[in-house]
Amino acid sequence: MNIVQTLIGNTFEQGLLFAFLGLGVLLTFRFFRFPDLTAEGSYPLGGAVAAALLVAGVNPFAATFAAALAGALAGIVTALVHTRLRINAIIAGIIVMTAVYTVNLRVMGRANTPLLTTPSVFGDIVAALNAFGLPLRESVVANIAILAVFVAVVAAAMAAFLRTDLGLAVRATGENETMIKALGVDTDWTKMVGLGLSNFLIALSGALVAQNHGFADIGMGIGILVTGAAAVLIGEAIFADRTIGVWIFAAIVGVLIYRLLVVLALYVGLQPIDLKLITAVLLLLALALPRFRHRLRFG
Template identity: 40%
Template sequence: MLSEIALYGAIETGLIYGLVAFGIYLSFRVLHFPDLTVDGSFPLGAAVAAVLIIDGINPWVATGAAVLAGMGAGAVTALLNVKLKILNLLASILTMIALYSINLRIMGRPNIALLSEETVLTPWYELGLAYQQVPVLLFFIIAMIALVLLWRFMKSETGLAMRATGANPRMARAQGIATGAMVILGVALSNGLVGLAGALFAQSQGAADVTMGVGVIVIGLASLIGGEAVVTPRTVLLALVACIVGAILYRLAIAFALNADFIGLKAQDLNLVTAVLVTLAIVLPGSKASVRAYFARRSQ
């Protein structure tokens, strides 16, 4: 069984990675744009927020700057694809590689500690809640605000144009939609959400590190695919809810696997657990459909 601290910690991290899943939903599901920039924009958001907080900038302003930085990184990836005609996957890899050096430049060193600095969490500790409950409450509020805003945006005229661009670019252009602009906007918004997640993660963990983005794309995909296996994404709202549910379930599964003594896993097995969970999330929905089809044939 999970301890109370491990449980709240898993939910807290899951809510942060739910924002990453929102971004991956935009790029992978809406625009069908395989974007690996997130492995660089996640630590970019953390680096920008950490440096500004240490310089005495208000934590919320620093977090907003992290969002803008993430959007800038996504826009660069999209511009490489749209304007320079570089393959989308390769464009995102180029940006991701460049961001490693940029993040080092921003921080001036591989990592920055925030343990003694005021963060967005600091005022919330005065509410009288248990220490481990405060991040969960704040990040839940932020995740819900992001969910509602993204849902409203996807229902707007611009959001519908973006969805049309991802579904059928040729038809979208025939309807007068500037598909290139939609790709740039969508990938920028996607990485803005990831930058927000990175900024919150750094403030939650008390440090920003240049390597903290390694594997974020896999975690986001695991959250997205796992959530869709639990919550059928018949509408945009359900798809966004699936992102949050999938991220929390993913982190709970990781916490359970690493804390269950009878399994015998250790911290160094995290990537193995992640790979197994992603594989199961991909395979299980198809397996359920095959089983239902088999019993349907048997009953005829």
């Protein structure tokens, strides 16, 4: 495999793993218009729950689903803290994120759980396809194919949900809460649905990343919200039209471009320890560039 193939392979594999994170952050960061810091807890929570269950011998699909549900629960707790106790949504997210850190340590029983010998959803799917006579090996290409199908299904489901009666109410809650309340919607409920769904997707990313990388780590969530936000903003910068389908597609493309930029940064000699700085700079650029472009055009 030549270097270009490796770069592209890495971009798509890691990018698609992060696609669920992008979709989850899109829900809160864009539709609810606030950065939900629960993500910093729910992402490693997804990894931790999946790891603990896999080590305990649970089926990888059940473990992954349970991990996502745990993330949803974290989001629901944030929503309850915000709505019932009337605490600012960002502060509520910080409180839950901090609490979940301990939960993650308790769930794993240690700071890092290796998953090199346990089965994973990727291995299981490849094995199932082999049983059907498809001569596929566990590889980057196989992982990309599996993830692409998975992302497409989840994205389609999310787009469909956001066009349902409840989905419209969730979107309107972020945009004009007074109006949607006046139409009979209990926004405490829709906030719970939105934050639950968002963190469900974010924890799903965490669970899949843990299985792909072969370990879950207590520190894997640091800066993850910035990563998601950068991806969402990069996607937005590319697509002008804003229908639900485009919003979702843009978030996924944004994640892939974000990953490509990270891969290129590493390729030109930056070290993995520089990653958070790169991510922060990318987010800064994604936030500042549209404004700068505006100034160039009209100033």
